[in-house]
Amino acid sequence: MSAATGAATSISADAVSPVLEMKGLSVCYSGLVPAVAGVDFKVNPGEVVGVIGESGSGKSTLAHAVLGLLPKSANVTGERFVLDGHDMLTAGRDDYAALRGPAAAMVFQNPMTAFSPLHTLGRQLTDLLWRDRHQSAAEKRERIIAVLSQVGLPDPASKLDAYPFQFSGGMLQRVAIAAALLMRPSLLIADEPTTALDVTMEAQILHLMRELRKTSGVAILMISHHLGVIAEICDRVAVMYAGRVVEEGTVREIFANPRHPYTRALFACEPALIESGVSRLPVILGEVPRPGGCGCSFAGRCSLVEERCHCDSPPWVGVADRAEPHFSRCHRSAP
Amino acid sequence: MTSTPAMIETDKLSVSVPSGRWLPFGKTPTLDILVEVSIALRVGEIVCMVGESGSGKTTFGRALVGLVKPSAGRIALDGVALPDFTSRSFRRVRSQSALLFQDPVTSFNPRQRIGSIIAEPRHITHAGSTKREDIVGLARKAGLAEQFLSRFPHALSGGQARRAAVARALSVVPRLIIADEPTAGLDVSVQGGVLNLFLDIRDEFRTTFLVITHNLSVARHIADRIVILYLGRVVESGPAEEIFRNPQHPYTKALLDSEPVPDPAHRREEPPVIGEVPSLAARPKGCEFHTRCRFAQDRCRTEAPIKTDVSPDHQVACHFPLAATKAASIPNLRLVSR
Amino acid sequence: MAAIISNIEAQAPMAKEPGWLGRAGRVMGLVFFTPLGGIGCSLVVAIVLIALFAPAIAPYNPAAISVKERLADPSLAHLLGTDQLGRDLLSRVIMGTRTAMTVALTALSLALVAALPLGLIAGYGPRWLDAVLILVFDSLSSIPMIMLGLAIVALVGPGVSTVIFVIVLYCIPSYARLVRTQTLSLKSRDFIKAEQAMNASTPRILFRHLLPNVIGPLLILACLDISTVITLEAGLSFLGLGVKPQIPSWGNILSDGFAVIRTTPLPVIAGGLPLILATIGFTFFGEAMRDALDPKLSRERH
Secondary structure, eight states: OOOOOTTTOOHHHHHHHSSSSEEEEEEEEETTTTEEEEEEEEEETTTTEEEEEETTSHHHHHHHHHHSSSSSTTEEEEEEEEEEEESSSSHHHHHHHHHHTTTTTEEOOGGSSSTTTHHHHHHHHHHHTOOTTSSSSHHHHHHHHHHHTTTSSSSHHHHHTOOGGSSSSSHHHHHHHHHHHHHHOOOOEEEEEETTTTTHHHEEEEEEEEHHHHOOOEEEEEEOOOOOHHHHHHHHEEEEETTTEEEEEEEEHHSSSEEEEEHHHHHHOOOGOOOOOOOOOOOOSSOOOOOOOOTTTGGOOTTTTTHHOOOOOOOOEOOOSSSSSEEEEETTTTO | OTOOOOOEEEEEEEEEOOOOOOOSSSSOOOEEEEEEEEEEEEETTTEEEETTTTTSHHHHHHHHHTTOOEEEEEEEEEEEOOOOSSHHHHHHTTTTTEOOOOGGGGOOOOOSHHHHHHHHHHHHTSSSSOOOOHHHEEEEETTTOOGGGGGGGGEEEEEEEHHHHHHHHTTTSSSSSEEESSSTTOOHHHHHHHHHHHHHHHHOOOEEEEEEEEEEHHHHOOOEEEEEEEEEEEEEEEHHHHHHHHSHHHHHHHHHHHSSOOGGGGOOOOOOOOSSSGGGGOOOSSSSSTTTTTTTOOHHHOOOOOEEEEEEEEEEEEEOOOOTTTOOSSOOOOSOOO | OGGOOOOOOOOOOOOOOOOOHHHHHHHHHHHHHHHHHHHHHHHHHHHHHHHTHHHHHHHSSSSSGGGGTTOOOOSSSSTTBBBBTOOBBHHHHHHHHHHHHHHHHHHHHHHHHHHHHHHHHHHHSSSHHHHHHHHHHHHHHHHHHHHHHHHHHHHHHHHHHHHHHHHHHHHHHHHHHHHHHHHHHTTHHHHHHHHTTTTTTTTHIIIIIIIHHHHHHHHHHHHHHHHHHHHHHHHHHHHTTSSSSOOOOOOHHHHHHTTTTOOOOOHHHHHHHHHHHHHHHHHHHHHHHHHHHHHHOOOOOO
16 A cells, blocks of 8 residues: 555655755744745656645745745754755755855746846846856856757847846746756746736746756746646646645646645636636635644645544655555555 | 626726936937836726746836826726816716725834724724724624734734735725735735735625735635736736636746645756846837747747737737647645545 | 624733833833934933023022133133133033924924925825925925025024024925835825725825824834934024024034134033033934934844
């Protein structure tokens, strides 16, 4: 039975060492308030992994923790936290600085604020290459132009002297992706990269990310609240709720067969999945609780709640009889 | 529905704003935000206005109540046209309508408590009770618990703030509610509640709704009619169900196809439309969508299309409307193995 | 009616929203427990207390002349010594505090009362009116302060009310301009648009919605200005344009002391030191207030 493979192991225990591995990772603010509570998570090389969750689920905190972008009051603890072969639990500020870029780079939600308004794009992109002292300015320029054309920016050479305000949001997001790729990271973290964009631009950016993954082999960690975006480009998805991963599996498997009541409720609320002509749209009543309480964090809003849900933390178990890996954290899915 | 009288209608409503520097001689250059938009909002109808950023959809909502001054055209309320576009004329429209802003928190005075914010329209109109229990009643109607009335706006969550905005709108029982991106920034688990509220209000008061959104899946669930704007022009308008089943304009189709489908088995190979919305300052000649349209032909590049009827209530402005046989794009997925 | 309730937003565990007294207390706490704020607070409180109870504290009648004791050195009888007319300097400094505070507070209140509507009208009213008002403000602030004072004194003669009038004229342009800039930026904010869309009358928008939002920064500016105004009053009095010589004021003490500075520096110090302390006190206090009230630093979210 899958329960044997289950308990606290992650999916696909293969030989390749993962780009990012977290085990029992917690993030607390000011030593008291946990934002992420005991997350096991892994991204393999070249894989596109989605993290889906609503506001307050801790998905952005998770992403920021990888790059060491959390505020000073945040305290990261855990059993294991490895990024590109480096132990991040013992890493200091300088170690993070050295890894930002070569190991992991980030694309933010709002491209308009991701660049300094005072400098040309060429200057800002060149600054990112400060590590490569042996390269001449001309070589760097060529590298930048190559990456910019890779992300589909028309006529990149002429764009180097332009200022950020001369671009539209969609174009700037392409440049932001280029800036992230410029440092040849093993992992690209995209935090809601299409939320601030129009749908037609969103489709183009998602297409671009899929192409980039094919051509450059970069692993992508996609943070989103939008099921459509996750379905569009991810191989695997983790559903986060109140600081915990409550369900994880391949995208096909999770979308076809969601097991956790929260995941199911989330799917039920997705407007694109609801048939037209429904008179009342579904909602999940109640609010996301503070992470880190005892019992199942979804117990307060779950329609299938039982006595044990309030007191015992549900186990992390594999879902039986499925061809593809699928884990869930629910008493009801436990055997 | 056609027989229902129009609550408010616009006839070739245009909005231009001056752009660039004023020069002593010659005309000041202007940007046309809205170009000759003619729409009728019928009593008790929910009309969704859909378009990308820069399509002028927010401007249209604001122009209806005179927050943005129209530069040409006509607005008629219950069949009676406003004599001019001064704020005195708009008082008549404003007294019967309520505006829900995209970010409700910014539409509240940061130094007022929610209770007094909800009572504000009653204080202004001197109509209706402003007693605490009545305000509590209003808030409950909008699904906001009493405890939030003593809070300041910034202490509310996105969903709560939106409900407070609806409560404020309801305090004068408006005949028209203009909602700008009512689900923007809301989690899907909360979105439904706000939209259900709209449907309830419509059913109880026969309120007319203009819902401005970029989210077609939202429009699909609440709209009776859909208006698609591109660069400030209406490119297609018609009954919601027909627009989704049988989009005629390539832009409408592109918008429908761009919405990512939450089904990993239905991944797109190519983005449905490439490029981005042209600048308002450099409108393309002919049909303004031709720069991104995959069906564009020579005629589209030179000659602007005029609106034609597809069916009595369904208009499209395209030289080569899509064949009616093309399948609807957003598949009505049903989750399997529940 | 009840059918319309979709679902009530869940009961959040809520932090009780503090009342205005509670919030004021919190702000004062923030002011007091910073190093500069603590110093500022203590000085301000001391100055205000001295001004309030000046007649009770002053050991002598500040106007009592005693020729025998002219320019006496500090002693137990006269802690700060006496001036060239034998008046007790300490008593004069204490009573001068009262003069300074009276002038400063009256002038600033009048300036605030005048500047608020002017600034609101300039910011919210029609553009031509804005242009006219800005022209007036700019002309006023382009006249050097001392020249303005001289001209007005020449017209109406010196006195406390003249000083107040000069200070009011001096303060109005900068206050009104602050109100105007604040109003301009608030005017385009959604909540003002929302009021317009609700058919709110212009006075309602101005006084119920704009005023409470502009008054905070204005009060802080005024607080920082108290020191400037006290200095101004002293300066005008020093030049003989301000408070009449028989009324004790820091400026008069300085002016009198200046005449005998070669004999003894004491009167100048006695008049200058409180001026310096008041300036430091009100500036520190005002800055601490500004930091404490900065919404970016103290946004209370649940």
